[in-house]
Amino acid sequence: MRPPLILAALALSLGLGTLAHADQKLPPDQQAKVEAMLRQEGFTKWDEIELDDGMIEVDDAIDAAGKKFDLKLDPQSLAIVKRKAE
Numbered sequence: 001m002r003p004p005l006i007l008a009a010l011a012l013s014l015g016l017g018t019l020a021h022a023d024q025k026l027p028p029d030q031q032a033k034v035e036a037m038l039r040q041e042g043f044t045k046w047d048e049i050e051l052d053d054g055m056i057e058v059d060d061a062i063d064a065a066g067k068k069f070d071l072k073l074d075p076q077s078l079a080i081v082k083r084k085a086e
Helices: 003-019 028-040
Strands: 043-045 049-052 055-063 068-073 080-085
Touching: 028 043, 028 049, 028 055
Parallel strands: none
Antiparallel strands: 043 055, 049 055, 055 068, 068 080
């Protein structure tokens, strides 16, 4: 294999590896569990819920006081492990 072809193959394989970790929608049963937990924690609205890099991410979750947060949840326990104010 010539060097330019090796570099092209390497670049392609790195790009495909990145796609494997792209945001994914949750299965409907897990989505329902996450939504129930969010309501229980006092959140009234949210934008997207997706799996990204092994964590559940909730975008623009709004609490009862109207404050907006991005959340990261443990996919097993659904515990909030990170809360970033927007």
